[in-house]
Amino acid sequence: xxxxxxxxxxxxxxxxxxxxxxxxxxxxxxxxxNSILKNMARGILKRKKEILRANERDIKLAKKKGLSKALIxxxxxxxxxxxxxxxxxxxxxxxxxxxxxxxxxxRRPNGLVIKKVRVPIGVIAMIYEARPNVTxxxxxxxxxxxxAIILKxxxxxxxxxxxxxxxxxxxxxxxxxxxxxxxxxSRKAVKELLRLDDYIDLVIPRGGEGLxxxxxxxxxxxxxxxxxxxxxxxxxxxxxxxxxxxxVYNAKVQRPGVCNALxxxxxxxxxxxxxxxxxxxxxxxxxxxxxxxPKTKRIISQIKRANEIDWQTEYLNLVLxxxxxxxxxxxLNHISRYGSGHSEAIITRNKRAAERFLKEVDASAxxxxxxxxxxxxxxxxxxxxxxxxxxxxxARGPMGLEELTTYKYLVYGKGQVRx
Amino acid sequence: xxxxxxxxxxxxxxxxxxxxxxxxxxxxxxxxxNSILKNMARGILKRKKEILRANERDIKLAKKKGLSKALIxxxxxxxxxxxxxxxxxxxxxxxxxxxxxxxxxxRRPNGLVIKKVRVPIGVIAMIYEARPNVTxxxxxxxxxxxxAIILKxxxxxxxxxxxxxxxxxxxxxxxxxxxxxxxxxSRKAVKELLRLDDYIDLVIPRGGEGLxxxxxxxxxxxxxxxxxxxxxxxxxxxxxxxxxxxxVYNAKVQRPGVCNALxxxxxxxxxxxxxxxxxxxxxxxxxxxxxxxPKTKRIISQIKRANEIDWQTEYLNLVLxxxxxxxxxxxLNHISRYGSGHSEAIITRNKRAAERFLKEVDASAxxxxxxxxxxxxxxxxxxxxxxxxxxxxxARGPMGLEELTTYKYLVYGKGQVRx
Numbered sequence: 005x006x007x008x009x010x011x012x013x014x015x016x017x018x019x020x021x022x023x024x025x026x027x028x029x030x031x032x033x034x035x036x037x038n039s040i041l042k043n044m045a046r047g048i049l050k051r052k053k054e055i056l057r058a059n060e061r062d063i064k065l066a067k068k069k070g071l072s073k074a075l076i077x078x079x080x081x082x083x084x085x086x087x088x089x090x091x092x093x094x095x096x097x098x099x100x101x102x103x104x105x106x107x108x109x110x111r112r113p114n115g116l117v118i119k120k121v122r123v124p125i126g127v128i129a130m131i132y133e134a135r136p137n138v139t140x141x142x143x144x145x146x147x148x149x150x151x152a153i154i155l156k157x158x159x160x161x162x163x164x165x166x167x168x169x170x171x172x173x174x175x176x177x178x179x180x181x182x183x184x185x186x187x188x189x190s191r192k193a194v195k196e197l198l199r200l201d202d203y204i205d206l207v208i209p210r211g212g213e214g215l216x217x218x219x220x221x222x223x224x225x226x227x228x229x230x231x232x233x234x235x236x237x238x239x240x241x242x243x244x245x246x247x248x249x250x251x252v253y254n255a256k257v258q259r260p261g262v263c264n265a266l267x268x269x270x271x272x273x274x275x276x277x278x279x280x281x282x283x284x285x286x287x288x289x290x291x292x293x294x295x296x297x298p299k300t301k302r303i304i305s306q307i308k309r310a311n312e313i314d315w316q317t318e319y320l321n322l323v324l325x326x327x328x329x330x331x332x333x334x335x336l337n338h339i340s341r342y343g344s345g346h347s348e349a350i351i352t353r354n355k356r357a358a359e360r361f362l363k364e365v366d367a368s369a370x371x372x373x374x375x376x377x378x379x380x381x382x383x384x385x386x387x388x389x390x391x392x393x394x395x396x397x398x399a400r401g402p403m404g405l406e407e408l409t410t411y412k413y414l415v416y417g418k419g420q421v422r423x
Numbered sequence: 424x425x426x427x428x429x430x431x432x433x434x435x436x437x438x439x440x441x442x443x444x445x446x447x448x449x450x451x452x453x454x455x456x457n458s459i460l461k462n463m464a465r466g467i468l469k470r471k472k473e474i475l476r477a478n479e480r481d482i483k484l485a486k487k488k489g490l491s492k493a494l495i496x497x498x499x500x501x502x503x504x505x506x507x508x509x510x511x512x513x514x515x516x517x518x519x520x521x522x523x524x525x526x527x528x529x530r531r532p533n534g535l536v537i538k539k540v541r542v543p544i545g546v547i548a549m550i551y552e553a554r555p556n557v558t559x560x561x562x563x564x565x566x567x568x569x570x571a572i573i574l575k576x577x578x579x580x581x582x583x584x585x586x587x588x589x590x591x592x593x594x595x596x597x598x599x600x601x602x603x604x605x606x607x608x609s610r611k612a613v614k615e616l617l618r619l620d621d622y623i624d625l626v627i628p629r630g631g632e633g634l635x636x637x638x639x640x641x642x643x644x645x646x647x648x649x650x651x652x653x654x655x656x657x658x659x660x661x662x663x664x665x666x667x668x669x670x671v672y673n674a675k676v677q678r679p680g681v682c683n684a685l686x687x688x689x690x691x692x693x694x695x696x697x698x699x700x701x702x703x704x705x706x707x708x709x710x711x712x713x714x715x716x717p718k719t720k721r722i723i724s725q726i727k728r729a730n731e732i733d734w735q736t737e738y739l740n741l742v743l744x745x746x747x748x749x750x751x752x753x754x755l756n757h758i759s760r761y762g763s764g765h766s767e768a769i770i771t772r773n774k775r776a777a778e779r780f781l782k783e784v785d786a787s788a789x790x791x792x793x794x795x796x797x798x799x800x801x802x803x804x805x806x807x808x809x810x811x812x813x814x815x816x817x818a819r820g821p822m823g824l825e826e827l828t829t830y831k832y833l834v835y836g837k838g839q840v841r842x
Contacts, residue, residue: 031782110804116793118803125815126785201639205815220620220643224636226816227645247838254840340446362833363450366545374535374836383841384537384832385529396544396624396829397645398817410815413803414781417793419666421673422802 011188015196018154019203021181022127026152028179030124034101037148040177041097045090047171048140052086055171058163059136066134066160074261074321079134079161089140089168092388096144099387102406103150117416122409124150126205129197130390131219133211134158139165143172143183145390149408152182154197154204158211159189191218198223208403210391228399230391232318233263233346235376238335238361240352241272245279247373248351252283254375255349257290261320263392264347264379268315269326270335276328277303284326292322299328315342332357336364343367346394347376368394368401430607434615437573438622440600441546445571447598449543453520456567459596460516464509466590467559471505474590477582478555485553485579493680493740498553498580508559508587511807515563518806521825522569536835541828543569545624548616549809550638552630553577558584562591562602564809568827571601573616573623577630578608610637617642627822629810647818649810651737652682652765654795657754657780659771660691664698666792667770671702673794674768676709680739682811683766683798687734688745689754695747696722703745711741718747734761751776755783762786765813766795787813787820 048055059081066076108120128151130142139157146153157165169185172178186193198207201224209219210230219227237255239248255266271279280303284294295310314325315338329335339348349371350361358372369379381389381402390408393399399407467474478500485495527539547570549561558576565572576584588604591597605612617626620643628638629649638646656674658667674685690698699722703713714729733744734757748754758767768790769780777791788798800808800821809827812818818826 027783112802112804116797116802123785217643224639226814228816244838250838251840258841364446366542367831369832369834371834372836373838374834375840377841378535378834378836378839379832380841383531383535385531395645397647400829401832410819412786413788413798413820415788415790415793415797417791417797419663419669419792420797421669421794422677422796422799 011190011193012196015193015200016203018184018186019127019197019200022152022154022184023203025179025181026124026126026150029147029150029152029182030103032150032179034103036177037101037150038097040175041093041144041148043175043177044144044172045093045097047175048086048090048093048168051167051171052083054167055086055164056081056083058167061163062161071160075134075160078261079136079164081136081164085137089137092137092141093144096148096388096405099148099405101148102409107411114420115418116420119414119416120411121414122406123412125408125410127152127154127203128408129154129156129204129207129225131156131194131207131209131211131215132158134160136161136164136168138210139168139185140172141388142390143169145388145405145408147178147182149405151408152184154184154186156186156194156197162189195222198225201225208390226398227395228393228397228403229395230263230403231394232344233265233392233394234267234316234318234342234344235264235347235349236268236270236335236339236343237266237349237351237376238270238329238332238339239272239275239279240332240350240354240357241274242354242357243272243275243279243351244353245275245282248279249283249286251349251351251373251375253286253290255377256287256292256324257322258375258377260322262377263318264376265320266324266376267318268338268342269324270329270338271300271326273299273328273330276300280304280326287324290322292324295323295325297327300326318344332360336361339365344394346392347371347379349374349376368392430609430612431615434612434619435622437603437605438546438616438619441571441573441603442622444598444600445543445545445569448566448569448571448601449522451569451598453522455596456520456569457516459594460512460563460567462594462596463563463591464512464516466594467505467509467512467587470586470590471502473586474505474583475500475502477586480582481580490579494553494579497680498555498583500555500583504556508556511556511560512563515567515807515824518567518824520567521828526830533839534837535839538833538835539830540833541825542831544827544829546571546573546622547827548573548575548623548626548644550575550613550626550628550630550634551577553579555580555583555587557629558587558604559591560807561809562588564807564824564827566597566601568824570827571603573603573605575605575613575616581608614641617644620644627809645817646814647812647816647822648814649682649822650813651763652684652811652813653686653735653737653761653763654683654766654768655687655689655754655758655762656685656768656770656795657689657748657751657758658691658694658698659751659769659773659776660693661773661776662691662694662698662770663772664694664701667698668702668705670768670770670792670794672705672709674796675706675711675743676741677794677796679741681796682737683795684739685743685795686736686738687757687761688743689748689757690719690745692718692747692749695719699723699745706743709741711743714742714744716746719745737763751779755780758784763813765811766790766798768793768795787811
């Protein structure tokens with residue numbers, strides 16, 4: 005009980021500090037913010053050895069706990085990865101500042117002039133997996149967009165995150181408490197935090213379904229979830245099969261552990277006999293385990309059978325499920341039923357099929373003749389991103405600086421009243 | 424237990440029906456939607472007597488229960504109010520359709536063409552007070568923006584809402600289940616509904632703080648709250664006092680029961696002696712009860728003392744609290760502490776004071792020399808509104824057709840993959 009009250013009070017104090025910092029942050033000019041970001045990058049590079057030492061402690065503990073190779077890989081920092089952290093801060097410095105941008109100016113018949121102008125959201129809480137680079141990237145993006153941030157990274161990365169946030173906070177000119185890391189690794193702290201809607205304006209959970217569901221259930225603060233990507237690519241009857249092969253291969257193999265990677269391949273029955281042998285052979289060469297529906301197995305028998313669970317699974321790994329479909333309608337149905345609204349693609353030369361697919365698929369990004377891996381802030385020309393929103397409200401798809409702002413209306417009158 | 428399971432299943436069935444309807448709605452063309460809206464308006468007018476009869480039953484019950492005069496007034500329909508309902512549907516028909524609008528087209532160096540295009544949100548649940556006109560307006564706006572809507576109006580208006588939604592649903596061409604009213608008045612039904620984030624994309628609660636808090640606590644669906652407006656007007660030392668008088672009078676008296684009406688007046692000490700007597704006299708003539716801080720009472724003694732509770736209260740009535748402040752900084756502090764982020768105004772001829780007020784006040788709309796009553800979709804030129812959002816995410820301030828949409832990215836490739 006006593007401990008619980010302590011944690012609660014600590015979270016309230018932290019949130020109040022963030023709120024005060026956010027007022028200061030909202031007033032910083034763009035050049036000042038950019039110079040602070042560049043100094044953050046310098047600080048990270050200068051103290052890279054300290055970061056590596058802290059990271060080694062995290063890795064040792066993770067190995068002791070027997071965590072998965074994939075998790076340890078995401079947790080591990082190298083000199084190159086630290087240089088990329090610094091680079092990402094400089095990139096954020098070079099991006100245009102959305103704060104203060106006038107989105108629309110209206111002059112009303114009564115003479116009222118109304119400006120809709122971008123302002124920071126205020127205080128953002130971010131809950132994420134054990135990837136120390138996210139600590140840097142999220143801090144940089146939140147700061148540039150004028151927001152205070154409260155970070156809760158995966159407990160496995162706690163030592164790395166502590167030194168990184170210490171370095172960032174040591175940057176000259178950065179308002180106090182602009183970046184705060186939750187010191188405890190307890191879930192209780194997070195649950196208390198999620199009730200503080202008086203001080204915190206937005207929570208971004210990024211991670212597995214369990215985390216997202218917990219945050220949705222517990223939070224009274226608006227949530228923008230960065231949840232799973234169960235992405236499909238449909239190879240239509242009218243596809244260019246060479247192109248289809250390159251796109252499917254890229255979407256599955258180039259980086260299988262991320263949310264915009266391909267998980268289920270849908271293939272039109274009329275081209276299945278021609279297309280499946282070549283793509284399956286190519287994928288197998290790359291170490292991909294292929295699981296197929298009965299029709300797929302009739303063409304290539306030496307593969308595992310895909311079952312209902314497969315259609316529902318985001319493998320995040322070198323596994324691919326394949327289904328042969330009768331046509332576009334069945335592909336759309338399958339995507340509507342199993343897709344997570346993240347990234348979906350069609351490969352076709354048929355304009356009508358492409359237009360129907362674009363119109364009817366409900367996802368953050370719908371691709372024609374391109375890899376789902378391209379659903380990314382950088383690839384879309386939005387600059388760095390804090391993640392890819394799988395929600396429809398406020399931000400959908402890549403969430404960059406602009407999506408970390410809100411707006412207010414500035415109304416200039418000369419005595420106007422409501423008639 | 425059995426009843427609870429029944430309600431839960433009923434809500435799931437309703438949400439699934441809405442989801443299916445939303446897919447059909449997303450595909451309707453603008454002319455078809457507009458013609459349906461005009462037919463809805465005709466239906467409302469044609470069956471006005473049935474609406475009035477149902478409404479009389481609601482009013483009788485409300486009077487029996489001893490409900491407040493203000494509530495009964497909001498509940499009551501007249502021929503004029505029914506005509507205004509029909510008019511609002513025709514107005515929505517005349518507004519531009521946001522669905523399908525291209526927000527941005529980008530061509531990337533690799534040749535990818537990316538279109539950011541507006542699409543409906545999907546399924547919206549709206550929980551609101553006993554105002555039958557809101558049933559019509561929310562249905563019209565949701566339909567025009569391509570969304571299915573599930574309505575839960577105040578139980579006092581249930582008979583009126585039943586006949587209104589029946590009439591709307593009788594409109595030829597309207598997809599089945601585009602508009603659904605929760606038949607039961609139980610709060611359990613709402614709580615079950617708020618967990619159905621698999622089918623419902625957005626919940627809009629509109630009403631008192633108790634309702635908003637319940638929805639925030641219970642909902643796993645994203646919420647856009649339409650909560651209270653504790654609005655201030657600050658009369659600066661450099662104000663034109665004639666203008667200040669008109670604006671303050673309008674903001675308080677023109678329609679005191681709404682969220683953008685004035686609740687607390689802040690007056691610069693240097694002009695208090697000159698301004699307070701005239702404005703208080705004028706307000707008293709209009710039947711306003713004035714409560715003042717000690718300094719106000721030193722100037723006009725025959726008023727009630729305002730206490731801490733007054734600064735925190737949204738009266739929604741002919742009551743006004745007044746505080747004399749030392750200057751702009753104290754006014755800003757008071758607003759930061761007690762304001763609800765809805766509508767705030769400064770009356771001044773001093774450009775620097777105005778700019779500081781505009782910059783530092785964190786509210787959906789900040790006014791210079793105008794009445795807070797103008798924070799309204801119609802007045803802002805956005806057309807009809809479903810309400811005024813007091814949240815920062817997705818929609819802030821007046822929430823019209825555009826704010827009832829989201830977007831998706833359509834990506835046109837020629838074989839592009841991620842490098």
